[in-house]
């Protein structure tokens with residue numbers, strides 16, 4: 001075990017997202033000292049601090065802080081929350097607590113973790129956890145670069161502890177699992193390793209490939225649940241910079257991870273998928289974006305595999321139904337359809353399915369993009385009420401007229417409210433002639 005002294009105050013000032021947290025940490029530090037329980041920072045926050053200060057990498061401030069206590073965390077938090085305004089929001093089966101604290105009118109979330117040992121009894125299943133000391137807590141982790149800890153209270157206050165050469169691997173830019181069974185225990189670590197490699201432009205250590213081989217042999221990725229696979233892939237989309245998405249997907253593909261997890265993806269889709277995600281960033285909500293991302297990865301010949309990405313049987317049926325709808329009825333004459341007819345087809349398909357179709361059928365891609373960015377937003381200026389005031393009475397007729405106004409706008413035939421009114425008047429005249 002190697003130890004290094006660090007400037008605790010400067011460490012805290014570098015990592016803390018808001019200065020008010022400094023006061024909070026002083027209280028937590030004093031409490032752990034009084035109780036004789038060792039409190040420390042671990043994981044991403046320490047790794048990123050070292051990358052920033054020692055190796056001058058450009059790293060964003062951490063979004064979450066992982067504070068670990070070697071001791072009775074529940075009692076510790078109860079005592080802490082008598083001194084600081086806050087509440088426990090969530091207690092997990094893994095001896096962790098999400099805590100909300102209030103500082104000068106601001107709210108802040110902190111993850112508190114009990115130093116623990118993990119025992120994996122089943123391949124790719126969640127582990128059993130037991131409270132333990134900081135050494136076991138280090139040894140349960142995914143990669144050597146995540147094993148560094150910085151002590152906040154005695155006996156290691158202001159000390160960086162490097163139990164297994166994590167600092168050296170950080171320096172060399174190596175993604176190395178702690179042991180060769182690591183991905184059999186928890187195959188989600190493969191996705192995490194890929195994210196770290198791509199995020200920091202690091203390299204995989206030899207041990208990464210050896211652990212991967214072992215994981216493939218035991219078919220551990222096949223045993224990983226669909227929910228957990230989908231969660232990991234969503235992190236590619238939500239946690240990593242957009243410009244890294246292609247490399248993340250390609251790395252996963254070349255390492256044969258998708259195939260081993262029982263998912264047939266189509267590498268040729270990656271470019272369109274990334275293009276559409278970026279073009280339509282503001283047009284989809286987060287849930288639609290995630291679903292589109294996952295569906296868009298798939299090879300449309302093997303859509304049942306959507307089940308491996310957490311889609312339900314019902315959703316799978318809907319995907320197939322929409323594919324049949326557009327494929328059988330429209331695609332063979334797609335070029336002959338008018339713009340309006342195409343829009344009518346698009347309107348019948350829910351957004352994320354439509355986008356997935358734009359990937360599976362490249363001939364509709366450009367129009368789908370335009371549909372989301374332009375056509376979908378075009379609306380007549382006249383409202384249903386305006387039409388009523390102009391003398392249209394029946395609900396059905398109002399609907400048809402609004403549709404006609406929209407169509408004329410999309411086709412560029414009318415541009416102003418006045419022109420819309422003229423069209424309605426013509427409609428009324430024609431009707432009275434009949």
Ligand code: CTP
Nearest residue numbers: 042043044045066140141142143146186188189
């Ligand atoms: N961890 C692990 N195995 C997992 C998930 C997490 O060993 N399957 C450990 C890692 O040591 C990691 C820590 O738990 O450092 C915290 O996990 P998380 O917050 O997801 O990652 P960070 O290290 O904070 O990294 P980042 O948020 O920057 O991705």
